[in-house]
Amino acid sequence: MTLTPLQLAAAFTERFGAEPSGIWSAPGRVNLIGEHTDYNDGFVLPFAINHSTMVAARPRADRSVRVCSTLTPDDVVLSDLDALTPGSVKGWAAYPLGVLWAMERAGYSTPGLDLLVDSSVPVGAGLSSSAAIECAVAVAANDLSESNLSLTELVAIGQLAENEMVGAPTGIMDQSASLLGEAGHAVFLDCRSRESRLVPLDLEGAGLELLVMDTRVSHSHATGGYAARRRSCELGAELMGVAALRDLSVGDLAEAAGVLDEETFRRVRHIVTENARVQDAVDVLSGKGPAALGKLMATSHASMRDDFEISCAELDTAVDTAVSAGAIGARMTGGGFGGAAIALVRSADSAAVTDAVARAFAEAGFTAPVIFPVLPASGAGRVA
Numbered sequence: 216m217t218l219t220p221l222q223l224a225a226a227f228t229e230r231f232g233a234e235p236s237g238i239w240s241a242p243g244r245v246n247l248i249g250e251h252t253d254y255n256d257g258f259v260l261p262f263a264i265n266h267s268t269m270v271a272a273r274p275r276a277d278r279s280v281r282v283c284s285t286l287t288p289d290d291v292v293l294s295d296l297d298a299l300t301p302g303s304v305k306g307w308a309a310y311p312l313g314v315l316w317a318m319e320r321a322g323y324s325t326p327g328l329d330l331l332v333d334s335s336v337p338v339g340a341g342l343s344s345s346a347a348i349e350c351a352v353a354v355a356a357n358d359l360s361e362s363n364l365s366l367t368e369l370v371a372i373g374q375l376a377e378n379e380m381v382g383a384p385t386g387i388m389d390q391s392a393s394l395l396g397e398a399g400h401a402v403f404l405d406c407r408s409r410e411s412r413l414v415p416l417d418l419e420g421a422g423l424e425l426l427v428m429d430t431r432v433s434h435s436h437a438t439g440g441y442a443a444r445r446r447s448c449e450l451g452a453e454l455m456g457v458a459a460l461r462d463l464s465v466g467d468l469a470e471a472a473g474v475l476d477e478e479t480f481r482r483v484r485h486i487v488t489e490n491a492r493v494q495d496a497v498d499v500l501s502g503k504g505p506a507a508l509g510k511l512m513a514t515s516h517a518s519m520r521d522d523f524e525i526s527c528a529e530l531d532t533a534v535d536t537a538v539s540a541g542a543i544g545a546r547m548t549g550g551g552f553g554g555a556a557i558a559l560v561r562s563a564d565s566a567a568v569t570d571a572v573a574r575a576f577a578e579a580g581f582t583a584p585v586i587f588p589v590l591p592a593s594g595a596g597r598v599a
């Protein structure tokens with residue numbers, strides 16, 4: 216659903232019998248370039264999008280939490296915040312409750328809370344609805360508990376919640392984009408130092424649009440391929456004698472080819488070249504502007520398809536068709552094995568690209584994709 220803040224406040228009051236103390240919001244994100252580089256201590260370039268998750272919240276006098284979402288019919292009631300442990304919460308409530316657990320674990324005390332969540336971030340499409348719900352709850356709990364955690368501390372809280380309570384071994388990219396993003400900018404993030412810098416990404420000013428092409432193929436980070444890719448990267452770093460693949464440069468690849476088995480080498484080559492592409496993309500955006508990103512997007516997609524092997528037929532079809540129909544560049548985004556691809560298009564070509572991709576999916580017998588434009592938007596905060 217997509218409620219307005221006023222509608223969400225009214226729904227909260229109906230559900231809990233009292234008005235919310237406030238409403239907080241956190242966006243989903245698109246990663247412009249830099250895939251699977253985050254857990255290799257590398258670089259990523261995501262931006263916060265104009266689709267977000269809102270949470271209406273009110274502190275309680277006791278230590279219990281009631282949380283419900285317009286996405287699911289059931290309220291989840293927790294009688295005692297102190298009884299929260301990893302593994303104790305199943306399903307979607309692990310995200311909001313995990314954030315409260317992580318805050319307590321980091322030494323901050325949060326009051327019991329009533330929470331109502333509503334989101335316009337498509338779930339499981341690679342746009343990080345998970346970080347959006349975590350960060351919305353994190354900024355709400357931060358304000359209501361007067362903990363004064365910084366945005367980068369909240370990034371760590373969200374990651375801890377997702378790693379420990381949800382059990383997904385993810386990095387800091389999604390929470391960083393959701394918390395640190397700004398309208399008209401991407402977030403250049405060094406996942407080792409955790410330093411970030413805003414980079415101009417004025418799509419509208421350049422007459423461009425970024426289309427998200429959700430393939431509707433569901434992905435699950437907690438299983439299989441994602442964990443296997445992480446293991447390959449760890450093995451590659453170990454065999455090359457570096458702390459993380461971040462420490463290898465393109466010039467080291469010739470040596471790596473002699474040291475690593477064929478598959479591990481290709482995994483490593485993706486990470487090393489992708490890190491270089493992210494830095495090149497930052498230079499391009501600061502210089503020529505977004506219309507010059509096409510080639511980097513193309514080489515990034517080819518690297519994910521051929522070297523890292525995380526694409527799928529639907530993602531390849533979306534990317535190839537978009538480019539044939541006039542897109543400046545296109546690539547899969549997110550963890551892979553499904554989810555979404557993005558296409559950078561001139562606004563005038565947007566409808567033609569959308570139609571061509573929809574037609575190609577129909578011809579291939581795939582489930583119809585969901586295609587929509589996104590803009591770089593501002594990060595999490597209080598909205599009412």
Ligand code: ADP
Pocket residue numbers: 268284285286287306307308310332333334337338339340341342343344345346348435436
């Ligand atoms: P992605 O982050 O790419 O959307 P994930 O699998 O990481 O996909 O996270 C999706 C999960 O996050 C959902 O299955 C659900 O458990 C939880 N979630 C996200 N948004 C909401 C919401 N508005 N209400 C309830 N649960 C949500």
Ligand code: MG
Pocket residue numbers: 343344345346
């Ligand atoms: Mg996620």
